[in-house]
Amino acid sequence: MPTENEKLAQRTRRNLQEFRMAFTDIRFDTALNALPEEDQKRAARARFGAALAVQRIDNDGFESIAEQLAAQAPRIRAGIAELDEALDDLAQAKAIIDAVASAINLVGRALSLVGIPLPI
Amino acid sequence: MIALYRTGAVCNRIMLRCFSIVLLLFLASCSTARLGQFSQFAATGQIYTVALPKVLDVALQSTIEANSSELVETREKITDPKERADKLAASDKEIQRRAQAFQAIKTQTNLLGAYFTGLAALAESDAGEGLAKSTQDAADDLAKISKVAATLKIGEAPVKDVLGDVVPIVVAAFQRAKLEQVLKATAESVGRSIDIHVALLDQLGVAIRGEQAVAIGITKLKEVDRKYRDAGALPEKWKARRAELLLEQARLGELGEALKAAQKLKLAFVDLVENKSSSASLTLLLQDIQRLISLAERISGKSQTEGA
Numbered sequence: 148m149p150t151e152n153e154k155l156a157q158r159t160r161r162n163l164q165e166f167r168m169a170f171t172d173i174r175f176d177t178a179l180n181a182l183p184e185e186d187q188k189r190a191a192r193a194r195f196g197a198a199l200a201v202q203r204i205d206n207d208g209f210e211s212i213a214e215q216l217a218a219q220a221p222r223i224r225a226g227i228a229e230l231d232e233a234l235d236d237l238a239q240a241k242a243i244i245d246a247v248a249s250a251i252n253l254v255g256r257a258l259s260l261v262g263i264p265l266p267i
Numbered sequence: 268m269i270a271l272y273r274t275g276a277v278c279n280r281i282m283l284r285c286f287s288i289v290l291l292l293f294l295a296s297c298s299t300a301r302l303g304q305f306s307q308f309a310a311t312g313q314i315y316t317v318a319l320p321k322v323l324d325v326a327l328q329s330t331i332e333a334n335s336s337e338l339v340e341t342r343e344k345i346t347d348p349k350e351r352a353d354k355l356a357a358s359d360k361e362i363q364r365r366a367q368a369f370q371a372i373k374t375q376t377n378l379l380g381a382y383f384t385g386l387a388a389l390a391e392s393d394a395g396e397g398l399a400k401s402t403q404d405a406a407d408d409l410a411k412i413s414k415v416a417a418t419l420k421i422g423e424a425p426v427k428d429v430l431g432d433v434v435p436i437v438v439a440a441f442q443r444a445k446l447e448q449v450l451k452a453t454a455e456s457v458g459r460s461i462d463i464h465v466a467l468l469d470q471l472g473v474a475i476r477g478e479q480a481v482a483i484g485i486t487k488l489k490e491v492d493r494k495y496r497d498a499g500a501l502p503e504k505w506k507a508r509r510a511e512l513l514l515e516q517a518r519l520g521e522l523g524e525a526l527k528a529a530q531k532l533k534l535a536f537v538d539l540v541e542n543k544s545s546s547a548s549l550t551l552l553l554q555d556i557q558r559l560i561s562l563a564e565r566i567s568g569k570s571q572t573e574g575a
Contacts, residue, residue, distance in 0.1 A: 164477050170340070171484025173492035191344035195354055198337045198481075202330065202361040205474050209368035212470070215463045216375035222456035223382050226449055230385030233445035237392055 160204045163197040170194050301542070302390050302439060305446050308539045309387035311556075315532055316380030318556045319464075321564075323369045326471050329478035330365060334358050336485040372467065379460055382453070389446055454540050461536055464529040472526040476519050483519075487512040521558070528555035 149157070169175045170190075179190055338358060345351055491509045494501055502508070 160473075167337070167477075167481055168484060171481065171488050173488060173496060176488060176493070177496065188344045191341040195337065195341045195345075198334065199357055199361060201477065202334070202358075202365070205470070206361060206364045206368060208470050209365060209372070209467075212463055212467045213368050213371035213375065216372060216460060219456040219460045219463070220375060220378055222453060223378055223460065226453035226457070227378075227381050227385050229449045229452060230382075230389050230445075233389050233442075233449070234385075234392060236445070237389075237441070 156204050156207070160201055163201050163204075166197045167194065167201065301443050302446070304539060304542075305386055305390035305443075305450075308535055309383045309390060311535065312383035312532065313380060313387065314556055315528060316376050316383060318528075318560050319376050320373050322468075322471060322475075322559055323373060326475050326478075327362075327366060327369055329475050329482065331362055333478040333481040333485075334362065336482050340485060375460075376464075379457070379464075382457065386446065386449070389442055389449075392442060450540060458533070458536060458540070461529060461533045465533060468526040468529045472522055476522055479519055480516070483512055483515050487516075526555075526559065528559055531555060 170179075179187060182190070338355065341354070342351060345354065487509075490502075491505065491512060494505060
């Protein structure tokens with residue numbers, strides 16, 4: 148749930164964005180051109196200020212998201228380590244069975260070397 | 268009476284054997300189905316974590332594009348060199364801030380991707396087949412050495428044949444148990460991370476739509492609207508350019524649906540945690556990710572063309 152401050156920031160952002168978009172409207176552009184030069188300059192400064200404010204609000208949001216994700220990182224890293232261990236366990240089980248198989252094979256070869264035939 | 272008892276005992280043994288076989292098959296099918304669910308979820312999660320950085324790149328590109336267009340437009344009215352320089356520096360600083368935040372998000376997304384890769388590796392491990400082969404080989408060697416080992420049987424089947432069948436089931440159960448264990452240990456933080464990604468995609472949607480709307484709006488004002496308003500002949504391709512830009516504005520709405528991908532990833536994760544079938548939500552998620560990638564490629568391609 149967003150906090151009151153976050154809601155206010157989003158409302159302000161929406162208003163600022165609408166203000167930015169007004170400058171792309173041909174009727175607004177026509178009206179602006181009819182104003183004295185000083186008013187046009189003020190409008191340009193306000194336009195730039197609105198764009199920068201939107202960027203700052205968005206950046207605050209993205210930085211907060213990056214921090215929240217980073218806060219989950221240790222638990223996820225632990226999960227990855229656990230998955231690696233489980234894969235190692237599986238590989239070890241295979242290694243043990245392979246070792247037993249080799250040992251049995253060796254015993255068989257040793258028995259045939261001393262002249263005890265294998266009962267195939 | 269004794270004969271009847273013996274017949275009953277034989278029946279019990281057969282029943283027990285049948286029950287054991289059915290139980291084994293049931294366990295095998297449960298483990299396999301659950302492993303499949305883990306595997307599907309992990310694969311989709313991996314695709315999401317690969318797609319997201321592309322969307323972040325597009326978001327950054329859109330910001331730079333809109334910011335540059337606004338700087339150019341305001342430059343005509345702001346003539347003081349110091350004021351121009353300050354505004355340019357302030358804009359660059361915010362863009363760098365965003366690039367750093369996105370880089371941090373990418374790093375965490377890669378970590379989530381590594382988690383999905385680990386899940387996939389464990390769920391899809393073919394250790395069961397390898398172990399079955401090794402066990403079979405060991406049993407064969409044992410049978411060569413000992414006559415007793417060669418004649419050992421479970422039910423009607425020789426031990427060496429049964430071993431090969433049982434091992435994959437045991438391994439699948441082991442894999443499933445480990446996956447459930449990891450899922451239980453990480454459910455809260457992975458679930459929370461996906462929730463944060465839902466918020467991230469929401470915010471990215473607002474940002475990309477907003478910046479693209481400004482950039483397209485300024486282009487349309489300069490290349491189409493002012494040309495129409497002001498005196499003089501219209502450019503040869505005026506109609507085509509107008510149609511192109513109006514359609515681009517209309518397409519910005521598509522972004523909203525595509526950016527619901529993280530919400531579906533969350534649904535699929537909840538299904539996995541609660542052991543419910545998740546193929547429907549995963550299919551929808553894949554469609555959203557596909558749409559996301561297409562949009563990212565389109566926006567990115569458009570900017571490259573315009574920049575050229």
